[in-house]
Amino acid sequence: MRVMLVDDDQHRVVLLRQALIDGGNAVVAQLTTSDDLLTAVAHHQPDVVLIDVDAPTRDTLESLGQIARDRPRPIVLFAKHGDAETARRAMRAGISAYVVDGMPESRLKSVIDVAIARFDEHQALRRELEETKMRLADRRDVDRAKGMLMQRRKITESEAYEQLRKMAMDRNLRIGDAARSLLAAAELL
């Protein structure tokens, strides 16, 4: 299957590209979301276009095949071929697919499943990275808040931690957020 990829996230594109090639497909073009999609479609004649669901230029791709004239080939969304559940999974993963009418469904499904899996994997990685960053930031701020409490209230480290935790619970906050609001308040005083 001749696949065209449109995505600004270079890391994600690399993941997906490799998986598609491993599955015996050809990645005929790789574009960013601001590139001229119509010219690229006319030139590379892809069977499938996989594109970031939030790319503004999707509306441009939509016009293909609407008014049949000198357009290269009609393009339809995969949802007509696939089931509603696949469409939902793709949307959640952040990917949309445009396919040439008449492509065999079984082969299409495998390409789309690979794309969803890679986008999901990438999303999970990014979430994990953000959580790690958050945990590191939390630990730093909690330590600073504890230090401030220990100094001002002349209490031990474990007492300071206990007070911070209680404050977080009472206000329904995460301990990192409680620490940050305490630090911000202290700065004002």
Added chain:
Amino acid sequence: MSANVLEKDELRLGVIPLVDAAPLIVARDRGFFAKQGLEVEVSVEASWASVRDKVATGLLDGAQMLAPMPLAATLGIDGIGVPMVTAMTLNLNGNSIAVSESLYRELQLREREPLSAGRALKGLLLRDRIIGRRQRAFAHVFPFSTHHYVLRYWLAACGIDPDRDVRLEVIPPPLMVQHLSDGRIDGFCVGAPWGAAAEAAGVGYRVVNTFQIWNNAPEKVLGVTRAWAAAHPRTHRALIAALIDACRWLDMPGNRAEGAQILIDSGAVDAPPATIRTALEVPSAGDSFFGTGLVFHRHAANFPWLSHAMWFVEQMRRWGQIDTAIDAADIAAQVYRPQVCREAAAMVGVPCPQTDHKSEGMHAGIWALRLPSGLLTMGPDAFFDGAVYGTDGVPAEVS
């Protein structure tokens, strides 16, 4: 569940970065949603395709949509084919046709008016063909949009074949100005504030206000899937009631400046603030170019006229998007839900027309609809070429 309990009270609604996203932003930020017991998260989407997909797959409960989108969805010609409905028009007017600075100079217009602009363009296109110049390109925003149909209507009425004499393409509104300045297109039809933004950037001029082509044309609607509407009838009514309330507030001349500020502060539209303010200003009477501008409520603007839907279906047929055998009246009645609008409007004390149709193109000035409660003032609905569409959606008189 009691008769008053909402089936769902936390909603996610999609909007596109345009001035006519204002009703949803105002309803959120001035408490009109809260007044109906709704907690709404507004999600700014990058494309109409994304709006359609997310509503169709349930990632959004509903969204600001181009008026023809729910029709295209129900007709199954939008690629996804998940039937949608609308019970409310969010606004009328707001679009303009702008051309690049060089095309503007070539057109040599004495006034900004559709007939003279169209004739000048036709003359220029004839000359282009003789000298073998490359085809001019005009952009609109989506295959199923008022922009697309009104642009084609204008070109065709001026003797220009939109499929042969020019090239039409789709460009997302926030990218229009850049494409015009890069010379990739020669003109575009787009919603506010992007026409004014081209002028502000010094790369183009508005030559036609689409109000001049079709007075008070329906522009955006609130769209949901047919299945969502069936599963959430009370929530749907509450949502429409809140939006009608917000539109009424937004349409009061004294509130427009505050409405503009709310929209600017929301960050939903990344355009120069001055262009957003101007788009929401009420133009002074007698300004023929800017005509009536954006209408959010008055003249029964929120009412989903079946005759509007039928005009769109007729355009889809005219330009080969659908089969000629399709019954426009049947599709219109499946998609447009005037009765839901009446029920929702009653919740916020707004009178609605009692009929579902009006003739489009009959009224060149202000007219009145008789209601049991009194008279409802209506705006003009004329086409610039004098065409009149009867209640069956086809021209009653040949122009």
